[in-house]
Amino acid sequence: MEFAGPVRPLPGGITPPEEKALSSGSPIRPGPLPAALVLPLVQHLGAPAEPCVAPGDRVLGGQVLARPDGPVSAAVHAPTSGRVVAVEPRPVPHPSGLTAPCVVLEVDGDDRFLDPSPLAGWRDAPPEVLLEAIAAAGVAGLGGAGFPTAVKAAAGGARRVDTLVLDAAECEPYITADDRLLRERAGEVLAGAAVLARLLRPERILIGIEDNKPEAIEALRAAADDVDPGAPLTCVVVPTRYPSGGERQLVELLTGREVPAGGLPADVGVLCQNVATAAAVHRAVARGEPLVSRITTVTGRAVARPGNVEVRLGTAFADLLADAGLDASALDRLLMGGPMMGFTIEDPSVPVVKTTNCLLAATAAELPPAPPARPCIRCGFCAEVCPASLLPQQLYWHARSREFDAARELGLADCIECGACAWVCPSTIPLVQYYRFAKGELREAEREREKAEHARERFEARQARQAREAAERAERRRARRTGKRAPGGEADPESSATAASATGASATPSSATAAAAPEAPATDARERRAAAVEAAVARARARRERDRSAEAATLYGAAEDGELARLGAELADARRRREALRADGGDPNVGEPNLGDPNLGDPNVGDPDLLAALDAEIAELEAALARVRSRLGGGAQP
Amino acid sequence: MSSVLLAVVALGALALLAGAVLGWAAVRFRVEADPVVERVDALLPQTQCGQCGYPGCRPYAEAIAAGEAINRCPPGGEATIRALAELLGREPEPLDGEEAEPRVAFIREEECIGCTKCIQACPVDAILGAAKLMHTVIAEECTGCDLCVEPCPVDCIDMLPVTPDLLSWHWAPPREPAFERTALIASDRRVA
Numbered sequence: 001m002e003f004a005g006p007v008r009p010l011p012g013g014i015t016p017p018e019e020k021a022l023s024s025g026s027p028i029r030p031g032p033l034p035a036a037l038v039l040p041l042v043q044h045l046g047a048p049a050e051p052c053v054a055p056g057d058r059v060l061g062g063q064v065l066a067r068p069d070g071p072v073s074a075a076v077h078a079p080t081s082g083r084v085v086a087v088e089p090r091p092v093p094h095p096s097g098l099t100a101p102c103v104v105l106e107v108d109g110d111d112r113f114l115d116p117s118p119l120a121g122w123r124d125a126p127p128e129v130l131l132e133a134i135a136a137a138g139v140a141g142l143g144g145a146g147f148p149t150a151v152k153a154a155a156g157g158a159r160r161v162d163t164l165v166l167d168a169a170e171c172e173p174y175i176t177a178d179d180r181l182l183r184e185r186a187g188e189v190l191a192g193a194a195v196l197a198r199l200l201r202p203e204r205i206l207i208g209i210e211d212n213k214p215e216a217i218e219a220l221r222a223a224a225d226d227v228d229p230g231a232p233l234t235c236v237v238v239p240t241r242y243p244s245g246g247e248r249q250l251v252e253l254l255t256g257r258e259v260p261a262g263g264l265p266a267d268v269g270v271l272c273q274n275v276a277t278a279a280a281v282h283r284a285v286a287r288g289e290p291l292v293s294r295i296t297t298v299t300g301r302a303v304a305r306p307g308n309v310e311v312r313l314g315t316a317f318a319d320l321l322a323d324a325g326l327d328a329s330a331l332d333r334l335l336m337g338g339p340m341m342g343f344t345i346e347d348p349s350v351p352v353v354k355t356t357n358c359l360l361a362a363t364a365a366e367l368p369p370a371p372p373a374r375p376c377i378r379c380g381f382c383a384e385v386c387p388a389s390l391l392p393q394q395l396y397w398h399a400r401s402r403e404f405d406a407a408r409e410l411g412l413a414d415c416i417e418c419g420a421c422a423w424v425c426p427s428t429i430p431l432v433q434y435y436r437f438a439k440g441e442l443r444e445a446e447r448e449r450e451k452a453e454h455a456r457e458r459f460e461a462r463q464a465r466q467a468r469e470a471a472e473r474a475e476r477r478r479a480r481r482t483g484k485r486a487p488g489g490e491a492d493p494e495s496s497a498t499a500a501s502a503t504g505a506s507a508t509p510s511s512a513t514a515a516a517a518p519e520a521p522a523t524d525a526r527e528r529r530a531a532a533v534e535a536a537v538a539r540a541r542a543r544r545e546r547d548r549s550a551e552a553a554t555l556y557g558a559a560e561d562g563e564l565a566r567l568g569a570e571l572a573d574a575r576r577r578r579e580a581l582r583a584d585g586g587d588p589n590v591g592e593p594n595l596g597d598p599n600l601g602d603p604n605v606g607d608p609d610l611l612a613a614l615d616a617e618i619a620e621l622e623a624a625l626a627r628v629r630s631r632l633g634g635g636a637q638p
Numbered sequence: 639m640s641s642v643l644l645a646v647v648a649l650g651a652l653a654l655l656a657g658a659v660l661g662w663a664a665v666r667f668r669v670e671a672d673p674v675v676e677r678v679d680a681l682l683p684q685t686q687c688g689q690c691g692y693p694g695c696r697p698y699a700e701a702i703a704a705g706e707a708i709n710r711c712p713p714g715g716e717a718t719i720r721a722l723a724e725l726l727g728r729e730p731e732p733l734d735g736e737e738a739e740p741r742v743a744f745i746r747e748e749e750c751i752g753c754t755k756c757i758q759a760c761p762v763d764a765i766l767g768a769a770k771l772m773h774t775v776i777a778e779e780c781t782g783c784d785l786c787v788e789p790c791p792v793d794c795i796d797m798l799p800v801t802p803d804l805l806s807w808h809w810a811p812p813r814e815p816a817f818e819r820t821a822l823i824a825s826d827r828r829v830a
Contacts, residue, residue, distance in 0.1 A: 096807040433812040440808020452684035455781045458762040
């Protein structure tokens, strides 16, 4: 392994007190085995995993609890044996304090695991097999963002990546998880790097590490000779300066290439992985172990035994802190992540997830509340320290006056929210909060724009469909009318109706009209004739409805017919009840009760108010029926 | 005399030529739709709710292009008014109406009688169901326009506020410091 210095200095950056000695002295210790584990379905960046267990299922350690759902997603595995008691929303470690779906596992204490299925001969395995193994183990970036590793590696493999960067800079104060990992398990990290190198076939592998970790550098040197002396491995020791561990910053430091705005390191031929992720990749491939635990720094002056813990995912922060000897009276603020980029956790029952690299239980003296912000004096210190070479002051002004588009023009999206600007601000302005707010508003506006666009498409599709249906209906009507006229000219509606009654219900309207109308018994009373007309019209209507329901494949035609039928039935029912009420004052609800319409309750016997109400209802139903008929465009209305 | 005639003829010929070119260009490069309408429409929230008094977002966009006030869209709120004002070079006006929180329709399914009225009212086909069968709202497609509430004969549709989830949540603005209101310069700051 070779050693080198950074190609180019980090623009900006700060050197806050390190506070790493609190936790870096003691070896990694195993975490507690709590009574229950809560495993969020989203522990990574991307779509939530799809649970594949149900409450009551018994699971073994390493068993899949949820499968990846979508192209960017990661599986979730059981960190120990036990019983699934629920799949429900639970509070998750997130700045919002909101809940998200989680699998809740009741731990049985036996800690039995599935037999691991290591990939024998992984050094010669084809890339697809390796990717599959990494994806099956649910490996996601352990450095902080939690991007699914298999997806990242596959995307990197598709492009031309000539440099693999391993991020061991760990620049944020207090955190020592990667430092201890390298000191104790440098071999695993390098083996993981070898797996990634097989996937990406880079020309060189660069390990970026800050010069405040000499033991880790020494461990890397020793392990490199053991693992693979011939690997094109270079350890780049960078000066200790926050935030040199940011992906873009480290790539720039190590290679001199600047990742374009809105782009990925792969755009400049680089793929960056955290060292802990590399170790997890090695475990997934060489040992067949899924990602069920991670090394988390538990630190701060409110815990008696700060250090690094190999904790099972899903362990509640409270359990982990109790294990480290939390002094609850001294605790002022609990942070997930470091003091610069971490966020406050209000509810300590939230679980450790794949991205929990640090738990900082700080006393009031350690992290004093920020003094009230004072006006910006335009000193420009923030611009000097910005590692992304942005103009924090301008971004602040625009964000505060809600000119989010102007902030975007100035590269707000390239802000990594490292907090260096706020750290140096002499007016103690919470700059990062303003940037986060502005980013959120921009994201929201973008989401709304997309939603509006989608709604517009649906609205236009609906209008097009309605126009098409109306045209089809008009076409059918026209066809029917011409069909009617063609054989017999202008037919007398009465005689044609009589003809229909004579020829029977099965005849189509045109054939009914076409049939030579037998002379109706004209001598009979007009009532008989009228009844026949009505019956014929009813049959014609039924036929028309049948035709229509057969023809109309769309929902609404059928729906309107259904409505017509329903209204007709209701009307008949209401009329019958009115007659019953009028006739004998008995119980009008003798037939089947009308379950369809709760407005038609159980009427009281012989109540004049009720009678009036029924009259009104009948009138209403008739009007509704007429409306529907006119909408259907039917000409069969008697 | 002849030079005057020559000038008149030359200018006349030029004018005819230019007219022909312009006439050809007007036909050749005709813009089908009014681009202003398109751009206004793109800024409207597309809820198709009709609260502006027009039967949908596009008719309102056309009206705006024809000079209608830009403050008639309650779902869009102040942000839409600002965007429209910027696009059209007009003065932003206060919103005509109340800006409501985003909401989503919810059908109490056990009460639904399957009348399909809400389905017919929904401008974006976000309600699923058939005659005499229970209906339900596809929440992701619902624009919260309220149009399904009124036609429901049994009042089984509620408009529920949209609760933020992890994806839609974002940071609130920091609290504005007190100096904005109490002090003119930094040294005016009272000792807390």
